[in-house]
Structures are given as structure tokens and as C-alpha cells.
Amino acid sequence: MGAEREGGARRRPVRAVAYAACGAVLLAGCASMPDSGDLRDVDSTPRQDTQVRVFAMPPKEDAAPGEIMQGFLEALTSDDPNYDTARKYLTAKAARQWTPERSATVLANGPSIESLRQAVGREDPDSLTYVLAGNRVGTVDAQQAYAPAGGPYSGKVHLTRDRKSGQWRIDTLPEGVVMGKSDFQRNYTSVNKYYFASDTVVGASGQPVAVADPVFLRTRVDPMTQLVRSLINGPTSWLRPVVRSTFPTGTALKKGVSGLTPDDQNRLTVPLNAKPAAIGAAQCTQMAAQLMFTLRNLTPTLESVELQGADGSRLCDLSERRAEEIAWHGATKHPEYLYLLDGKHRLVRMPAAGDSSSAVQVPGALGEGPKDLRSVAVSRDEHSAAGVSGDGKALYVTSMASGGSLGDPVVTSQGPTEDDRLTTPSWDARGDLWVADRDPRRARLYMAEQGAGQPVEVRVPELSGRIKDVRVAADGVRIALVVDNGGKQSLLIGRVELDEKSGKRPQVSVLELRSAAPDLEEVTAVAWAGDSRLVVVGSEQGGVKQMRYVQVDGSTPNGPAPAALTGVTTIAASEDERVPLVAYSKDDGIVRLPSGAQWQKVVKDGSAPAYPG
Known part of the structure; x- marks a missing residue:
């Protein structure tokens, strides 16, 4: 994303970069976007300090099709929680239907952009099709599970020009998001969720055995809340046949909960919906143990977890030391x-x-x-x-x-x-x-x-x-x-x-x-x-x-x-x-x-x- 345009065209900002540590916002982007309609490949952003946050810029008025394409791809690699800015590059219908959380395709380098020419005599001046191309190295599915992948990638993106406003927007695009490997490494982090082996206990007390289930989360988009939701939703499909979760079916975070973070005593409170209201103390402590093992990936200093019911009542709490007594963890x-x-x-x-x-x-x-x-x-x-x-x-x-x-x-x-x-x-x-x-x-x-x-x-x-x-x-x-x-x-x-x-x-x-x-x-x-x-x-x-x-x-x-x-x-x-x-x-x-x-x-x-x- 740091490449110059052919012909030495001037650079213009396409994303804002914020340093979380000091709150400074820089208007210099990590890449350039062409001032005219010609295209260049979208290179992956070099690895940056983890404190750097990257925000997307919306499309400018009367942006050319090439600018729409590259601005949209830049927005996919930003820290925009719900991809709201990326959706501004889409038509209203496409923005409603697009599901970026369904998958992520990781390419060896940033995607190249090629124009798909129509047959001579059939060109529509208000319609353009581009092809995103590259070599795949991996994918992340809807369960946030990573899998290696190889071979070429090709995805079509169609742009249309609104006849009233004259603005170009994307109306057809591949499912999920696509980005280069270095952007993926900057935007995502691997974290272990923990479940219990279905048929294995150890020790005289019959401790369940904790099993790691790695998933990828967006690094700077409320990762602790993301991780709790992912844990409660259950294990990935590959691991599911051999593990169990102690969270009752239908359990979820209480509606509206976000921004989960430990307090100044390194204690985390997790509000749940009404589903686990009738569980016993033993099951509740095993749920808390799953949370403790899981969340210490993100917060090694976490000392205790408290589960709350839908009415705000305390279901149970568990300290780090007690969690190690509840379950065997390698x-x-x-x-x-x-x-x-x-x-x-x-x-x-x-x-x-x-x-x-x-x-x-x-x-x-x-x-x-x-x-x-x-x-x-x-x-x-x-x-x-x-x-x-x-x-x-x-x-x-x-x-x-x-x-x-x-x-x-x-x-x-x-x-x-x-x-x-x-x-x-x-x-x-x-x-x-x-x-x-x-x-x-x-x-x-x-x-x-x-x-x-x-x-x-x-x-x-x-x-x-x-x-x-x-x-x-x-x-x-x-x-x-x-x-x-x-x-x-x-x-x-x-x-x-x-x-x-x-x-x-x-x-x-x-x-x-x-x-x-x-x-x-x-x-x-x-x-x-x-x-x-x-x-x-x-x-x-x-x-x-x-x-x-x-x-x-x-x-x-x-x-x-x-x-x-x-x-x-x-x-x-x-x-x-x-x-x-x-x-x-x-x-x-x-x-x-x-x-x-x-x-x-x-x-x-x-x-x-x-x-x-």
C-alpha cells in the first residue's frame, strides 16, 4: 500500500493513522490512491507498531472507478469496527447484503486489480468490472478459524454509476474481505479459546482437561468482547467432536454489552443473558474457568472473573489460582x-x-x-x-x-x-x-x-x-x-x-x-x-x-x-x-x-x- 503511482503522481491521504498511546491523529495514509481513474496494485502495508491504529477515509465526491476500488480495499484493512466506511463505497443494497465477517482471504501480497474489458460494441458507460487477483496463503472462516490455502485467487467486483448522482459505487463483490499477508498480521491476532476434553479427566478428583481452540480476532476492535462471544458460541467445527463447553445452549452476553475490560484490580465482570440463571455452582465455576484460561491470552494479569445474570446478580466468581484447581491445564x-x-x-x-x-x-x-x-x-x-x-x-x-x-x-x-x-x-x-x-x-x-x-x-x-x-x-x-x-x-x-x-x-x-x-x-x-x-x-x-x-x-x-x-x-x-x-x-x-x-x-x-x- 506504500507504492507510488506510475508517472509520479502526487500522493494524497486515503486513511488516517491514530496512535492509541498518545491519541495523535495523522492525516498521512499508509498508501496513495490515484487522482484519476487508472489503477495500481494494492500492496500490503508493512508491519507497524501494534499501537498504530488505521482508519479508513470515505470516497470523495465524483471519485473515479479506480479510486473507488482502491479506497474500498484500503478500508478493508482499517480498524473500523463494523466496516462502516468500507460500506460507503458500496451501493445501498450491496452495503446491506455484504457480510465481511463471513470470511477473510489472505494473499501473499496485496490484491492486484485488473479491469475486465467488455466485448467491443457492448460497453456500458455506467458499468465496469474489475478482477482482484493474487496467490492465496490462508483463509479465516465465519467461526474465526484459520486454514492454510494455496493456489490463485480471483474475485470479481462490479461498479455501477448512479444516473441521478453520477457517483460510482460497488454493487457486486466477493463474500468477506481480502487482504495481503502483512495487513492480515497487523489486523488480526491468534488467540486460544478453551474447552474441556469430552471423555478425559485426570487426577483423583477427576479434573476436566482444558483444550486450546485457536481463532483469529481483529486486534483493535474490542478484542476481549469478541473473544468472550466467540468462546460462548462454542468450539470450531474441527475440534467440536472431541470437546464440550459448559456454557448452556443459548447463553450469550447480555444485550448491549461491549467494551469488556478488567477493572483496576484486574477483575473482569461478564454480564450474561437469562439462559444460565438456573445452573449450579459447579457448572458456573467451570464456565468461569473456561473464561479465565481464554482471557489470559489477552490480559496475562487478569486475577479473577465474575459471571453475572441478566438481572445483575452474581452467578459465581473465580480466581486465577482456583481456576487451576478446577481444570487440568497443560x-x-x-x-x-x-x-x-x-x-x-x-x-x-x-x-x-x-x-x-x-x-x-x-x-x-x-x-x-x-x-x-x-x-x-x-x-x-x-x-x-x-x-x-x-x-x-x-x-x-x-x-x-x-x-x-x-x-x-x-x-x-x-x-x-x-x-x-x-x-x-x-x-x-x-x-x-x-x-x-x-x-x-x-x-x-x-x-x-x-x-x-x-x-x-x-x-x-x-x-x-x-x-x-x-x-x-x-x-x-x-x-x-x-x-x-x-x-x-x-x-x-x-x-x-x-x-x-x-x-x-x-x-x-x-x-x-x-x-x-x-x-x-x-x-x-x-x-x-x-x-x-x-x-x-x-x-x-x-x-x-x-x-x-x-x-x-x-x-x-x-x-x-x-x-x-x-x-x-x-x-x-x-x-x-x-x-x-x-x-x-x-x-x-x-x-x-x-x-x-x-x-x-x-x-x-x-x-x-x-x-x-
Whole structure:
């Protein structure tokens, strides 16, 4: 949007930019609009400070068709809450029918504008059609859910000139909004909503397990109220089959509520309609817990939430500390230890916090026994451990108690080589253990309930290729798979569904696989590094290996990538984002990346680092 017009035409303001911090309003826009009717492409606005607010300018009197087109596209990327200024570029009928909230199409760059010429002899002087074109990178649907997208985009926009006023306006246009990637990143932010896993509880008290559901909100358009409404409206369609919301059907914010914000004591009051008036205290506190987990995305200092009924009465309130007692939330579970294999391929551990590089042997058969290990995984409660034998053939599970025996393997593989045998195992919060057998003659994914007994073979009906690595989310309803298909190793996210019939073994399926890193074709290592974020080592086509963060929905999170590190084959991370990344590098051994620092050597003669999970 900062490009000059061809021919060096003078620039004129098309949008006002306001700095929220000081209230200053600048009349210099982020782009120019032609004074005549010729067109130029609408480039994406460069990334700006988050305090910068951009307001659209309405069409000037007797604006040419090209000015209408470019002014409208500029208005789509403004901070106008209801797109009122953008609607001024439309006819009255089109303004009523247009639904910008239905979708957002994200292009690699701003949309190009091409005039669609009519057949010679049939031109209508009061009618013009333009085509918006570009290369798609993603879409946001009516549920505010992001999905990667590829291929060309083309959308027709028709303009007509009112015969009475002589003013050009748009009367036909594509559904939703369209903008370049950098404008999207400036205008939208990714936020996690939280629901509870449908069939999963943990602990003696049966805590429900919180599950993140990422959505995109307009950053500066009352985001807290937007987020509360989105949470109450329910989960996105991809996650809905495996989660539940404690908000009763029909619940909504009280009519007229907007501008939700915590008070000076970091307490937020949420007025609801009459639907939840008859709920019990337990359900109300779970509703408040959903709100607390969700809103802390936007306001990390939020200390309590109060729900009010339609008459203003208090339904319940909940503090941040109490919310963590109500539900199990992976991001708040700080691991006690970092685990790894020492030079003798035995399980050892060191404190997860601090900068200690001294590892001690883990009690139990995996730390004290004679078996060499290739990879390990420790349960979320840090009471049990699973290890794959040095040749990759056998998976053993044992308690981390001194004197415990190794027992028989839970899973065995007959793969012809070490790389064709068992993957690194992975635990969910319920205590179920996941591992894949990479045997090319019969590749399979297994789940062992509570890490014991006969494992269940997991159905993955949409899988095309062979699973090379497995990382189940703490919530147990989402799973990350590295899949090799024709030499391309992709990162896919699947939804875990359990069909538990009385008296029978559960049927487990991983459904609706979707790409979390669509531009990477050689993913070699992955770990969960947040409720909806993963850290990945991989390379693009023809590129070098890099380490970066990705979101489960395939979007790119804001913020820098981890510092570069060569020779990485294993990554350890935690849903608790305060925990430093740890990696195994062929060049440096076990290394750690503290917040705001560079990689630091921890153990030279060690391998297979792992946090619980």
C-alpha cells in the first residue's frame, strides 16, 4: 500500500493513522490512491507498531472507478469496527447484503486489480468490472478459524454509476474481505479459546482437561468482547467432536454489552443473558474457568472473573489460582525435571528450572537396569517412564521407583532397520502412551491405555504415507504426526476420537488430518511448545534446515523463531512456554535455550532429551 503511482503522481491521504498511546491523529495514509481513474496494485502495508491504529477515509465526491476500488480495499484493512466506511463505497443494497465477517482471504501480497474489458460494441458507460487477483496463503472462516490455502485467487467486483448522482459505487463483490499477508498480521491476532476434553479427566478428583481452540480476532476492535462471544458460541467445527463447553445452549452476553475490560484490580465482570440463571455452582465455576484460561491470552494479569445474570446478580466468581484447581491445564504444569540418556544410554534427569548441567540417574529399571535405550518418554505426572531399546525393536514401560523391574515389552517391531522400527513414545495427561511402528511392511500407530496391557491399534483412515514421528498433545485429543509420503516429510495434526463401548476395548481413531507447516517438506523433529504451538525442525523445498514455531492451524505465530542451531536431531519443549527449549545437536550434544539468551551447552555426552509428555 506504500507504492507510488506510475508517472509520479502526487500522493494524497486515503486513511488516517491514530496512535492509541498518545491519541495523535495523522492525516498521512499508509498508501496513495490515484487522482484519476487508472489503477495500481494494492500492496500490503508493512508491519507497524501494534499501537498504530488505521482508519479508513470515505470516497470523495465524483471519485473515479479506480479510486473507488482502491479506497474500498484500503478500508478493508482499517480498524473500523463494523466496516462502516468500507460500506460507503458500496451501493445501498450491496452495503446491506455484504457480510465481511463471513470470511477473510489472505494473499501473499496485496490484491492486484485488473479491469475486465467488455466485448467491443457492448460497453456500458455506467458499468465496469474489475478482477482482484493474487496467490492465496490462508483463509479465516465465519467461526474465526484459520486454514492454510494455496493456489490463485480471483474475485470479481462490479461498479455501477448512479444516473441521478453520477457517483460510482460497488454493487457486486466477493463474500468477506481480502487482504495481503502483512495487513492480515497487523489486523488480526491468534488467540486460544478453551474447552474441556469430552471423555478425559485426570487426577483423583477427576479434573476436566482444558483444550486450546485457536481463532483469529481483529486486534483493535474490542478484542476481549469478541473473544468472550466467540468462546460462548462454542468450539470450531474441527475440534467440536472431541470437546464440550459448559456454557448452556443459548447463553450469550447480555444485550448491549461491549467494551469488556478488567477493572483496576484486574477483575473482569461478564454480564450474561437469562439462559444460565438456573445452573449450579459447579457448572458456573467451570464456565468461569473456561473464561479465565481464554482471557489470559489477552490480559496475562487478569486475577479473577465474575459471571453475572441478566438481572445483575452474581452467578459465581473465580480466581486465577482456583481456576487451576478446577481444570487440568497443560500450560500451567511446570515440569520438575528434564530427562535424557547419558553416555551409557541410561535414563538420567536434571532440574528443569535453573542452569544446572549435573544429571543424576533416574530410579527404576530404565535408569538402573542393563538395557541400552534409544529414546525415552516420561509420563506427565513424572511417575512412569517409557523407553525404546537401542535397536529400536522394543518399547518398555516401568515406574520410576527404585528396584522396579523392566518386564516384557509393551510393543515390538520387526522392521528391517533401526530407522524402520519404533518411534520415540509420547504420553498424554490421561496416562495413555502413544508410539508408531515404522515397519514398511506394516506401519502402524499404537495407543496403550495407562501405558500397560495390550496396545490398541489406532485407525488413521486419511493417512497417506508412513508415520515417522508422533507427539500427542497433553489434552489427548490432538496429535502431531510427521508423515513420510514419497520422500516428503510433512507435519500433520489429527483429532483423536475414542469410541469406548462397555465391556470392550476402545476403538481409537485419528481423523481430519491437516497440515501445520504447509511450506515445509522435510520435517525432521517436532515438539509441543505451547497449548496450540509446536517447535519444528525442517526445510522448505531447496532450502536449508531451520528451527521455527508453527501453530496447529497452520498459521505462523508472531514473534521470532528460536536462534539457529546446526545438526539438530531431537527437540524437547513443554506446553509451559516458560520452560527453555532443549535440543540434541550432533555438533554440541545436549543444549538449552533460555529466554532471551543464546544456546548453551548442557551435556556433551548425552542424547534424546525429553520433558514429561
